[in-house]
Amino acid sequence: MLTRQLAAPLRRSLPSTSRALGSVRTFVQPTPASHASVQDVSPVPPRGPPSQSQAAEAAAHFAPSSQMLGFKLEVPRREESTLRPIYLDVQATAPMDPRVLDAMLPYYTDQYGNPHSRTHAYGWEAEKAVEVARKEVADLIGAEDKDIVFTSGATESNNMIIKGVARFHKEKRNHIITTQTEHKCVLDSCRKLQEEGFEVTYLPVQTDGLIRLSDLASAIRPTTSLVSIMAVNNETGVIQPLKEIGALVKQHRGVYFHSDCAQAVGKIPLDVDEAQLDLVSISGHKIYGPKGVGAAYVRRRPRVRLEPILSGGGQERGLRSGTLPAPLIVGLGEACRLAKLEMAADHKRISALSHRLISGITTQVSHIVRNGSATGYPGCVNLSFSYVEGESLLMALKDVALSSGSACTSASLEPSYVLRALGAAEDMAHSSLRFGIGRFTTEEEIDFVVRRIVSVVNKLRDMSPLWEMVQEGIDISTIDWTQH
Amino acid sequence: MSAPTRSQVLGLYTTMLRTSRTFASYNFRNYFIRRTKEKFREHANETNPAKVSELYQDGMKELEVLRRAAVVNRLYEGPKLVVEKERLGRAAGLGGGGAGMEASVGGAGQPTGA
Numbered sequence: 001m002l003t004r005q006l007a008a009p010l011r012r013s014l015p016s017t018s019r020a021l022g023s024v025r026t027f028v029q030p031t032p033a034s035h036a037s038v039q040d041v042s043p044v045p046p047r048g049p050p051s052q053s054q055a056a057e058a059a060a061h062f063a064p065s066s067q068m069l070g071f072k073l074e075v076p077r078r079e080e081s082t083l084r085p086i087y088l089d090v091q092a093t094a095p096m097d098p099r100v101l102d103a104m105l106p107y108y109t110d111q112y113g114n115p116h117s118r119t120h121a122y123g124w125e126a127e128k129a130v131e132v133a134r135k136e137v138a139d140l141i142g143a144e145d146k147d148i149v150f151t152s153g154a155t156e157s158n159n160m161i162i163k164g165v166a167r168f169h170k171e172k173r174n175h176i177i178t179t180q181t182e183h184k185c186v187l188d189s190c191r192k193l194q195e196e197g198f199e200v201t202y203l204p205v206q207t208d209g210l211i212r213l214s215d216l217a218s219a220i221r222p223t224t225s226l227v228s229i230m231a232v233n234n235e236t237g238v239i240q241p242l243k244e245i246g247a248l249v250k251q252h253r254g255v256y257f258h259s260d261c262a263q264a265v266g267k268i269p270l271d272v273d274e275a276q277l278d279l280v281s282i283s284g285h286k287i288y289g290p291k292g293v294g295a296a297y298v299r300r301r302p303r304v305r306l307e308p309i310l311s312g313g314g315q316e317r318g319l320r321s322g323t324l325p326a327p328l329i330v331g332l333g334e335a336c337r338l339a340k341l342e343m344a345a346d347h348k349r350i351s352a353l354s355h356r357l358i359s360g361i362t363t364q365v366s367h368i369v370r371n372g373s374a375t376g377y378p379g380c381v382n383l384s385f386s387y388v389e390g391e392s393l394l395m396a397l398k399d400v401a402l403s404s405g406s407a408c409t410s411a412s413l414e415p416s417y418v419l420r421a422l423g424a425a426e427d428m429a430h431s432s433l434r435f436g437i438g439r440f441t442t443e444e445e446i447d448f449v450v451r452r453i454v455s456v457v458n459k460l461r462d463m464s465p466l467w468e469m470v471q472e473g474i475d476i477s478t479i480d481w482t483q484h
Numbered sequence: 485m486s487a488p489t490r491s492q493v494l495g496l497y498t499t500m501l502r503t504s505r506t507f508a509s510y511n512f513r514n515y516f517i518r519r520t521k522e523k524f525r526e527h528a529n530e531t532n533p534a535k536v537s538e539l540y541q542d543g544m545k546e547l548e549v550l551r552r553a554a555v556v557n558r559l560y561e562g563p564k565l566v567v568e569k570e571r572l573g574r575a576a577g578l579g580g581g582g583a584g585m586e587a588s589v590g591g592a593g594q595p596t597g598a
Contacts, residue, residue: 083566087511098512098553099546105556345522399566440511448567 085401086445090286090438091234091263091380092403096331097288097439103334104290107327115326116315126326133333137295140336141261141280142271146300149316150329153294154262154283155185158228160320161258161279161296162189164306165226166198173225173254179203179211180421181238182230186260190228199223207423208373209238217248226256231264235405235418235434236372237380239268246276256304262286262294266339267347267377272297278304284328288439289335293328296320346439347378353437353446354378360450365457367470369428371419381435382419384428387467388460393433396456400449402433487533488540496543497524503547506554508561510568516550 087095107129115130117123131145138145151157166176178190180202190200201219203211211229220227227249232239242259249257258279264270265280266287272280280297284290298304298319312321339346358381362368367386385393390404405416415429424432435449461467466476488496497520504516530536 082563083569084563086566095511098507098557099549101556102549102553105552342519345519440515442511442514442567444567444571445565448570 083399085399086449087401088435088437088441088445088449089401089403090436090441091434092436093285093291094288094438095440096285096290097335097338099338100289100331100334104327104331107330111326113326115324116313129330129333130324130326133329133336136333136336136340137282138297140266140270140340141282141297142273143280143297144300147272147297149296149298149319150324150332151294151296151320152292153285154183154260154281155294156320157281157283157294157296158183158185158260159189160309161281161298161306162186162226162228163193163309164319165256165258165279165304166193167196167307168305169225169254170198173223175199175201175221175224176226176228177201177203177216177219177224178228179205179230179240181205181209181233181236181418182228183234183260183262186228186230203229205238205421209233209236209371209376209422210373211240211245213241213244213248216245220249220252220255224252224255226258228258228260230260230262231270232261232268232377232380233372233418234263234380235416236382236422237263237376237378238372239264239376242270242275242277250276263377263380266336266343267379269343272299284332284335287335287339290328290331293325293332295332342439350437350439350441351378353441353443354381356443357381357435357437357446357450358383360446361453364450364454369424371422371424371428371432379437381437382432383435384419384424384432385457386428386431387464387470388431388457390431390433392460393431393456396460397452400452402435404432405434487537493524493536493540496540496547500543500547500550503550503554506558508554508558510565512553512557 107126111122111125111129113120113122113124113126115123115126117126130150134148134150135145137143137148149157151160162176166174174197176190176193176198178186178200187202190198190202194200203215203219205211216227227245229240229242229245231242240259246257249255256278257276258281259275259277260281261270262281262283263286265282270280277297278299282295282297284293284295296319298306298317306319308319308321310321313323315321315324355378358370361383365385369384369386371382371384384390394402394404405418415426416432419429419432420426433453437446469476500520501517504520505513507513507516527536527539530539
């Protein structure tokens with residue numbers, strides 16, 4: 001049945017195919033990949049009002065039959081061409097710079113060698129590219145290229161470093177210090193170590209998101225093996241004073257200083273010697289590089305020893321066995337090179353856009369709180385809108401891609417633990433939005449977002465009885481909500 | 485090698501700008517146009533021939549990268565951004581093209597007790 005139906009239009013169009021090449025496009029149209037769809041090749045019904053039998057035939061045309069061998073052939077219902085929302089979530093992931101992709105493509109096509117193959121030219125060229133990339137990554141953070149270990153991302157780097165250092169020094173030292181506002185992968189690694197019998201101190205933060213150095217000083221014990229404090233917070237943009245922390249940690253022998261710099265590398269100047277860092281985690285896709293690649297800085301002089309998680313071929317100084325993904329590493333290297341070149345220009349630009357966004361919103365809407373220190377990284381602006389629920393704000397802002405916190409926890413409706421650690425009240429933690437401004441954000445987009453935010457917040461507040469009560473001068477915190 | 489002439493530099497500038505305009509993605513297109521202008525302006529008063537020559541060579545290399553990157557970017561073109569549509573609408577005199585996606589949310593944060 002299907003063959004007969006397909007044969008009919010084929011016969012019909014054959015003469016025209018021979019006449020002009022263009023008419024071949026009746027069957028396959030070159031469309032952008034996003035618009036690709038199955039073309040209906042059924043015979044064109046005769047002009048005039050369609051009869052019921054014709055309509056039924058058309059509907060049954062793609063009904064599954066035994067001839068389809070279980071493959072489902074569906075005509076996708078083409079939706080009205082929707083416009084893409086504006087991307088303001090670069091803390092979750094950043095678009096890959098086109099120049100990075102251009103550097104990677106040769107290693108996905110022509111130069112496919114395994115960088116560990118020592119016996120032929122394919123291996124040599126891949127190895128050379130990996131070593132060039134290693135140098136670029138090292139240059140960005142002021143390290144030596146041999147200190148860099150490539151991993152699959154910052155999560156793997158954090159796991160490898162925290163578990164690795166703790167387990168290696170388990171006999172003499174069983175204490176780790178971190179903060180309450182770390183990324184989930186650091187906190188969960190620590191929780192895993194607690195199950196294994198380690199002791200972990202989670203340092204509190206002040207209302208501006210910074211840790212108190214005196215807290216850290218009093219938390220360090222003779223049994224402490226590792227202090228892990230992130231450089232730039234992924235939800236609030238707060239920048240911890242790494243230099244001061246490094247100096248403090250280094251007063252104690254045998255304590256290693258690790259920093260999760262996924263959000264900091266390439267965005268703020270960072271030097272491992274200046275901050276006296278022993279271990280650093282780096283992510284590729286936060287600096288306009290590819291996803292699925294990252295790096296760990298593991299100091300060689302003085303040597304930091306850690307127990308590897310993966311056992312295998314002993315690649316990467318034995319710390320991370322497994323074949324290196326040469327194309328991704330080339331991409332990470334190029335992203336780091338560009339980040340170094342563009343850092344000053346990017347930072348200036350992002351600061352200006354950030355100021356434009358904050359002043360645009362705060363001049364038109366009242367009762368807004370900026371979470372975290374105002375001196376943090378300008379590309380991460382975390383605002384709480386009082387008397388508006390964050391999730392409904394996000395639902396209403398369909399044409400802006402935002403998140404209320406980190407992408408890892410965006411599926412849950414729990415308020416952000418980072419904001420709670422900053423001492424934000426539960427309702428403020430619920431009504432927060434994180435604006436991530438990046439290299440490719442434009443003024444026009446910021447202005448658009450400001451207009452949308454202002455109109456949506458005003459609209460939601462007009463609907464909210466809480467807002468009405470606030471306007472009437474009732475102090476909401478005094479109301480007993482549970483009475484019946 | 486000798487320093488490039490004024491017309492060579494200007495030629496590179498216009499070609500880079502033209503290539504930047506061929507990016508399909510709104511964000512990439514605007515970024516490269518802006519950065520090309522900024523970079524050339526930054527070094528507009530450069531007089532050292534060696535430095536000018538070096539910058540010119542870097543520019544030629546970047547132009548090749550941009551050319552290839554723009555082709556790839558066009559191959560995988562996605563739908564337009566909301567801001568682009570709005571601008572098109574405004575240019576065509578339709579006005580307020582971006583409207584119509586207003587909040588359709590009910591009862592945010594309403595207290596349920598009473």
